[in-house]
Amino acid sequence: MPVFLHGLSTALPPHVLTQDEVRERAGIIFGAKYPQFERLSKSFATAGIDRRYSVVPIDWFSEEHGWVDRNVAFIEGAKAMFLDAARLALLNAGWQAEEVDCVVTVSSTGIATPTLEAQVFSDMGFREDIMRVPLFGLGCAGGVTGLSVAQSLAKAREGAKVLLVVIETCSLSFRADRLQKADIIATALFGDGSAAACLSTDATDGKTRVELGQGYQKMWPDTLSIMGWDVDEAGFGVVFDRSIPTFVRNEFAAATRGALDASALKHDEIDRYTAATPKPEFFHGL
Template sequence: MAYIQKVVTALPPVRLDQEQVLAMGRRILKGRIPFVDQALKLIANAGVENRHLVRTPDEILDNDTLSWRNEVYSESSIQLGGELMTRMFESGVVAPEDVDLIITTSCTGFMIPSVDAYLISRFRLRPDVKRLPITELGCAAGAMALSRAHDYLRAFPHHRVLILAIELPSLTYRTRDFRVANLVSAALFGDGAAGVLLSSEPGPCRILDTRTHFFYDTPEMMGFDLSESGFKIILDKKIPGLVAEKFVEPARAFVNDQPEFVTEGIQHHLFHPGGRRILDTLRDEFGLKESQVAASRKVLAEVGNLSSASVMWVLDEVLKTRPHGNGLMAAFGPGFNAELLALRFHTSANDVPRG
């Protein structure tokens, strides 16, 4: 069995509220595109009230070279990763020498060696610790990391797995790119990170099952193109429609394969907050009340879309309520791909299955 023991989160220092973003958008876009009012309305209706950045907006706008941005990405990833590991180890749930596998996820920059190499040295993890960097799965990577940790713990039940999701989407914003996709990205994404510890010891959340669903012939719908000026975001406007038309059936098949879900229902829905329209679509297609997507909606409003770290923020939000019952987690990423997890929340030690 794989249990989630602890979730920690971290944010970079620069905070922007929605009014600041709109004022900045008006200043940058005026005279450069013919649809300024529509663009500002898109930003205003994104469902994001606050976001955090690793550098001020002016610094990012004034330094649009890939070399500068990737240097900031590397420095900031090490810093945020260090904050996550410090909080995890200071919580007392695990010691550095007890981590057997470290999984890192990120898609908003490039590092070789990956960020875990610096953190293993800094925190003196064991020299035989296993490493698994996941770099090209986008927003789905956080959920997929949880799934791979679940698989690993089935094979090595006495081990402990540490996941770090570190995303800095602000560094992918292209200063002179006025495509709708780039504006949508600016409206939705924020910088941030999350860490999760898993083991086979009884804990507050058990992973019951996982499933990946790949949508054929959709690689052009989401991702990045890389050029001299950096990452060029690809976000197809048909993504909410694809989720509505193609995702619900495999998701329901997964739900029907979970005996606990069939007999007891689903009490908690942990959807990746990819955007307001995505959450609206999932709510409507699954016939949910607004309160049932409140955790995802709150994360989107407070910090924006954090790519692979988002579902871990949603998980943390749910865990704060001391939940009980079944949970369905879902995230989407480039491919086009969906990752599903069946969860069981426990409010007390007596409620946790053992063995």
């Protein structure tokens, strides 16, 4: 049974941080106490990022923070982005919030219990019998994995309206206390944002039809230390192992072939690949 995309949206927090501004502030924070900063600061120029968005203003990063104020900022910023992204996706789909049968919420950069879709329940106007599917800990794969889960749920319930909302506030995990290379790289790369999508087996009316195929996931043993969070008294601390480029180079082509095989597709049938991080040459093994 095919699943169709009915609406799609993005939403951003209010604070705009240019890359030059972030580089300058990072220099003030790290420069005097982290000798390797000047060498690592080249990452700001090579990251290909002109600006990013944040739920907190740039002066926030010069202050000390712990679990409590980080998570307060997460809940406030994430709720605002949930409302903006979800409402726009519903508008694009021509749906009302009370029509939504299932909401899938993805986030790995803060903790809310009850989860975010419950936090915005009244503001959104969801039905009391809505199915809630919160997903935590998927990291960089959260968006595409969440879309796969939402597609599977829509396919399993013919005619059900499924809303996916993905929200990340990476800026709140900024750590000036750890003085690790991973923290400098994260500062050069990540920002905050959200996206939402409306899915259903019902065909779209008067629109170009976008059909979503079955998702594909793969896990590797003995890779828990490559990427993720360290959790301590101050909050989340990013984990980036130096083996990541080599691992992706060695494993990316085979994983992609597995995804193609699962969908009965061949490499020469694909017009364009879109990937979160791999370099173009990683596709050459296909």
